Amino acid sequence: MSVKPPRVWVSNAKPARGEIVRVRAQIEHAMESGLRVDGDGKPRPRNIVRRFEARLGANLIFVWEPGISIAQNPYIEFTFAAREGGELVMQWADEKDVTLEARKTLTLA
Amino acid sequence: MKRRHFVAGGVALGTALVVPAARAQSKAAIPPQLAPNPAEFKKAMADFVGRAKPLETGLKLEVPVLADNPSAVPVHVSVTLPLSDQLYCKELIVLAEQNPSPLACRFQFTPFTGSAEAAARLRLSQTQAVHALARMSDGRVLVARQNVTVAASGCGM
Numbered sequence: 001m002s003v004k005p006p007r008v009w010v011s012n013a014k015p016a017r018g019e020i021v022r023v024r025a026q027i028e029h030a031m032e033s034g035l036r037v038d039g040d041g042k043p044r045p046r047n048i049v050r051r052f053e054a055r056l057g058a059n060l061i062f063v064w065e066p067g068i069s070i071a072q073n074p075y076i077e078f079t080f081a082a083r084e085g086g087e088l089v090m091q092w093a094d095e096k097d098v099t100l101e102a103r104k105t106l107t108l109a
Numbered sequence: 110m111k112r113r114h115f116v117a118g119g120v121a122l123g124t125a126l127v128v129p130a131a132r133a134q135s136k137a138a139i140p141p142q143l144a145p146n147p148a149e150f151k152k153a154m155a156d157f158v159g160r161a162k163p164l165e166t167g168l169k170l171e172v173p174v175l176a177d178n179p180s181a182v183p184v185h186v187s188v189t190l191p192l193s194d195q196l197y198c199k200e201l202i203v204l205a206e207q208n209p210s211p212l213a214c215r216f217q218f219t220p221f222t223g224s225a226e227a228a229a230r231l232r233l234s235q236t237q238a239v240h241a242l243a244r245m246s247d248g249r250v251l252v253a254r255q256n257v258t259v260a261a262s263g264c265g266m
Contacts, residue, residue, distance in 0.1 A: 018223070020223070020224055033210075033232075035142045035143065035209065056221070059219070059221040060219050060221070061218075061219060061221050061222045062216070062217070062218060062219075062222060062227075063215075063216065063217035063218075064214060064215070064216055064217075064227070064229070065214060065215040065216075065217075066213075066214045066229070067210050067212050067213050067214055068209075068210045068232075069205050069208045069210055069211075069212075069213035069214070069231055069232050069233075070213060070214055070229060070230065070231060070232070071180055071181040071182075071229075071230040071231060071232050072180070072181075074229065074230070075228075075229060075230050076227070076228070076229055077185075077227060077228035077229070078216075078226065078227045078228075079224040079226045079227075080221075080222045080223055080224055081222070081223025081224055083221070083223065
């Protein structure tokens with residue numbers, strides 16, 4: 001997986017209680033499907049991002065399990081209701097178990 | 110050769126050769142590793158739906174009708190039913206019917222999420238239908254589909 005940090009956008013870092021917050025996040029990853037071949041005709045080994053999860057504090061709020069039909073540099077957008085403040089923690093893991101993490105702090109207005 | 114002769118020649122060639130060639134190619138151009146997998150598509154659909162009766166309401170699927178970049182086609186899904194702590198969306202899948210691996214991705218939500226909306230970008234190997242299926246906490250299964258025309262030759266995955 002890339003060494004560049006994830007790019008994350010949060011619609012509102014100071015939402016009212018219960019407000020719907022939108023998150024957009026993207027990482028750099030080739031999402032190698034295993035179907036492509038290199039110049040010598042040998043298949044490139046498969047390695048895709050297999051799991052993304054987002055937690056707010058201790059609560060799991062969103063899970064994404066991409067397949068090989070997901071585009072490279074996977075982009076994900078989701079929403080949730082801000083029931084409490086806390087840290088929004090996002091984690092990516094690929095099939096070689098390389099992980100990336102991003103954090104955003106939410107405080108209720 | 111003078112330019113106008115060249116251009117005229119090109120037009121003549123275009124009408125005579127390129128159009129039928131392109132038509133013939135569109136059938137045979139898909140390499141074997143990118144062939145659709147209808148068995149897996151049916152299985153993924155059946156596994157998700159189970160014994161529920163799929164309902165064609167309450168789930169919104171937004172995909173462009175014409176995808177100009179088949180290697181990153183934006184797809185947006187959202188459950189439009191009113192959600193509560195008792196009624197929430199448990200999981201949602203997106204399927205690309207003609208892709209070699211039809212199950213594009215799975216989203217999971219929890220009672221804590223408070224909404225059921227997600228967007229991602231797909232690779233599409235050819236012009237096809239994209240399906241979305243959502244399972245609600247009360248066991249209802251919602252379905253939506255949209256045909257997508259893929260520009261150029263499709264994505265090599």
